[in-house]
Amino acid sequence: MSVPFQKYHGTGNDFLIIHADEYVPDRSALAERECDRAEGVGADGILFLALEEQFSPPRVVMTLVQPDGSTAPMCGNGARCAAEWAMDRTGTESVMIDTQSGTLRADRTDGDITIEMGSPTFDPDKIPVDADEQVFETAIEGLEVTVVNTGVPHAVAFVDDVEDVDLEEIAPPVRYADDFPRGTNVCVASPDGSGGFDQRTYERGVEGETDSCGTGAVAIAVIARRLGHTDADPVAVKPPGGDLQVSFNERGHATLTGPVEHEFDGEVTVESPAEL
Structure with a gap:
């Protein structure tokens, strides 16, 4: 059948x-x-x-x-x-x-x-992550990450160049870390020089790198704005599979645009x- x-x-x-x-x-x-x-x-x-x-x-x-x-x-x-x-x-x-x-x-x-x-959240209980306060630029399994939920949990690390990262080596320890009772996606992002970011993501459930991750693009954009890495709106995020745009309205809600x-x-x- x-x-x-x-x-x-x-x-x-x-x-x-x-x-x-x-x-x-x-x-x-x-x-x-x-x-x-x-x-x-x-x-x-x-x-x-x-x-x-x-x-x-x-x-x-x-x-x-x-x-x-x-x-x-x-x-x-x-x-x-x-x-x-x-x-x-x-x-x-x-x-x-x-x-x-x-x-x-x-x-x-x-x-x-x-x-x-929707509205991304840094609330540890809603991510969820085992922490008493919001997790910003904190070392987890050797990777300095900021943690946010954009519909699913993401741990995001900003690096000099995403192409220099061995994602299959550094991401699984974070994805399965005890800090995340339901696991997490793991993103690395690097500035593109114009207020946007290159993206690579290791996805929970796929258990490997994907050519693109929309919730990950939103996670990178919202964290970059919170940490002062960009004030662009929309924020251009470029995973290997193509270009995405992340925008924010006056209430802090995000939108994701792409082909x-x-x-x-x-x-x-x-x-x-x-x-x-």
């Missing part, structure tokens, strides 16, 4: 999208198999989307299952891909995305997709009821 999918990516952060109405008895097992880049289709996760067209603007209920089978409460580029998918089907330029981190508005402007990212591409369609095999 098979179910259809659509493959989208946002600045290289790629996802299989499956309509939530499709029968998938074990979403975690499917993600573990099909996100594998050697044996499966290859992706940074599977987005299961339920489209509710009766609302204005239309609503999309988004569930992201990651390559390790876990469910992530939020993904900036994933939400932008979900928005493009929904806009393609409804002919609209705006949609609401329901995530485990809250309901967010997405708009298409000049071909790019902008998604609300989204529909790559191709296909089908994946799932267990039939008789096989269960």
Whole structure:
């Protein structure tokens, strides 16, 4: 038995999208198999989307299952891909995305997709991180990081040049540090000389480096502004997969803007009821 999918990516952060109405008895097992880049289709996760067209603007209920089978409460580029998918089907330029981190508005402007990212928090209990106060430029497992939650936790280190960093060596000890009861994503960022930043991110749930991370881009931007590394708005953040823009409104809420591409369609095999 098979179910259809659509493959989208946002600045290289790629996802299989499956309509939530499709029968998938074990979403975690499917993600573990099909996100594998050697044996499966290859992706940074599977987005299961339920489209509710009766609302204005239309609503999309988004569930992201990651390559390790876990469910992530939020993904900036994933939400932008979900928005493009929904806009393609409804002919609209705006949609609401329901995530485990809250309901967010997405708009298409000049071909790019902008998604609300809520209000980042440095509150240790909400990240969560095992600390009595906010964590700024603190050594954790040998890496000096600032910690923020932008829908998911991020530990961000500013370095001279992200290309000089062995991310696969320095990130896992921080990602699995006892300081983070639910783990954390790990970002490194370096100034680009014009108020923006180059980005590399080791993602929790992917358990490796991704070509882009939207929540990570927001984490870098908000921390850079808090530490006085930039006063730009928007802040340009450049992961390996493309360019993103992070803006802030008067309430401190962030938005994430960048391109989204529909790559191709296909089908994946799932267990039939008789096989269960």
